[in-house]
Amino acid sequence: MQTQKLLFKHLLSLVGLLVFVFLAVGSTDTNNSKPRDPNAWKTEDNKSMAYIMMEDFVKRRLKSPSTAEFPGVFDGKLDHVTSLDGQKYRIVSYVDAQNSFGAQIRTRFIGEIQQVSDDQWQLISLNLLE
Numbered sequence: 001m002q003t004q005k006l007l008f009k010h011l012l013s014l015v016g017l018l019v020f021v022f023l024a025v026g027s028t029d030t031n032n033s034k035p036r037d038p039n040a041w042k043t044e045d046n047k048s049m050a051y052i053m054m055e056d057f058v059k060r061r062l063k064s065p066s067t068a069e070f071p072g073v074f075d076g077k078l079d080h081v082t083s084l085d086g087q088k089y090r091i092v093s094y095v096d097a098q099n100s101f102g103a104q105i106r107t108r109f110i111g112e113i114q115q116v117s118d119d120q121w122q123l124i125s126l127n128l129l130e
Helices: 002-027 046-058
Strands: 082-083 088-098 104-117 120-130
Touching: 046 082, 046 088, 046 104, 046 120
Parallel strands: none
Antiparallel strands: 082 088, 088 104, 104 120
16 A cells, blocks of 8 residues: 555656646747748749649649649659749649540640749749640
8 A cells, every 4th residue: 555655656746747847848939040031932942842833733734633743853853943033933844644535645844933922923834745
């Protein structure tokens, strides 16, 4: 009986210590860095995001967008993107997707896209070369 009381007392102490550590760690300010500049996007190289956004625009023009397969990072995806002035990007790439007959075909595309705000992109041009 005495051993159970001692064990219970140690268990309560341990739980109390864990609660204290949890509260202490949770209340510290871990973000000592400056807030992100809202205009930082104007000078960043956003090639990867440009490609991702272009994928959406290309999918909208496909017969079967759910079957679309674009090149991956290891396939040289970012080599397909050229930075232009004013946060504009030219993308010359391809997509493999099913056509209206269900056959998987490769369609090359050329397009230009521009970042107009931190989270908005505008399609300037897009040509699917079949």
